[in-house]
Amino acid sequence: MLSEEExxxxxxxxxxxxxxxxxxxxxxxxSVCLVLASKTQPPGALRAAYRAxxxxxxxxxxxxxxxxxxxxxxxxxxxxxxxxxxxxxxxRQASSMFELIHSLxxxxxxxxxxxxHPEPPMRVLIEVNLGGEATKHGAAPDDVEGLIAQVRDEVxxxxxxxxxxxxxxxxHSRPHFAQLRRMRxxxxxxxxxxxxxxxxGMTDDFEVAIEEGATIVRVGRxxxxxxx
Numbered sequence: 257m258l259s260e261e262e263x264x265x266x267x268x269x270x271x272x273x274x275x276x277x278x279x280x281x282x283x284x285x286x287s288v289c290l291v292l293a294s295k296t297q298p299p300g301a302l303r304a305a306y307r308a309x310x311x312x313x314x315x316x317x318x319x320x321x322x323x324x325x326x327x328x329x330x331x332x333x334x335x336x337x338x339x340x341x342x343x344x345x346x347x348r349q350a351s352s353m354f355e356l357i358h359s360l361x362x363x364x365x366x367x368x369x370x371x372x373h374p375e376p377p378m379r380v381l382i383e384v385n386l387g388g389e390a391t392k393h394g395a396a397p398d399d400v401e402g403l404i405a406q407v408r409d410e411v412x413x414x415x416x417x418x419x420x421x422x423x424x425x426x427x428h429s430r431p432h433f434a435q436l437r438r439m440r441x442x443x444x445x446x447x448x449x450x451x452x453x454x455x456x457g458m459t460d461d462f463e464v465a466i467e468e469g470a471t472i473v474r475v476g477r478x479x480x481x482x483x484x
Contacts, residue, residue: 316340415453
């Protein structure tokens with residue numbers, strides 16, 4: 257784990273980069289939610305980031321998140337998002353910990369979340385597999401509109417999430433981010449839902465994602481350092 261001072265320094269740099277990218281796209285920095293991707297990080301690292309001003313943390317696994325949720329329960333305004341794949345049998349536990357689930361991918365999962373948390377409905381993002389990659393979860397782009405129609409009465413669909421195919425140059429991710437933004441705009445018009453949130457962009461490409469309309473970026477390594 258990095259020192260508390262180093263985590264605070266890195267967090268400040270990331271916030272400055274977010275503000276600069278937002279400025280380039282004529283947006284206010286507050287229009288972008290920074291989610292610190294904290295998979296495998298100890299609770300102490302999250303606490304250090306919290307002390308430096310971070311409030312939203314993204315976890316990939318329900319069990320790991322539950323341990324951190326307990327360890328950090330004294331931090332009353334800390335918030336957790338689920339940014340990894342969610343199995344249907346973990347829906348009830350997840351619904352009690354996360355304020356937003358970034359990875360809804362099926363009507364079956366939406367039904368499980370509704371049973372676990374009917375009121376208010378769980379806020380979710382539809383995960384879109386933009387590149388059709390077999391190693392990634394998510395709905396195919398052509399299936400997203402139908403999925404929204406199936407689940408909109410069971411969960412609150414707040415927007416879309418995607419992880420582009422791996423690229424060495426952040427600019428190579430730009431077309432995928434632009435595609436997700438266009439998809440969101442089209443789906444919002446067709447469905448009548450606001451679909452305000454676009455969760456896209458990580459440590460290597462979050463600035464490009466913001467320039468293309470991201471409202472949520474998931475950044476871990478830039479703040480916490482390389483995973484051990």
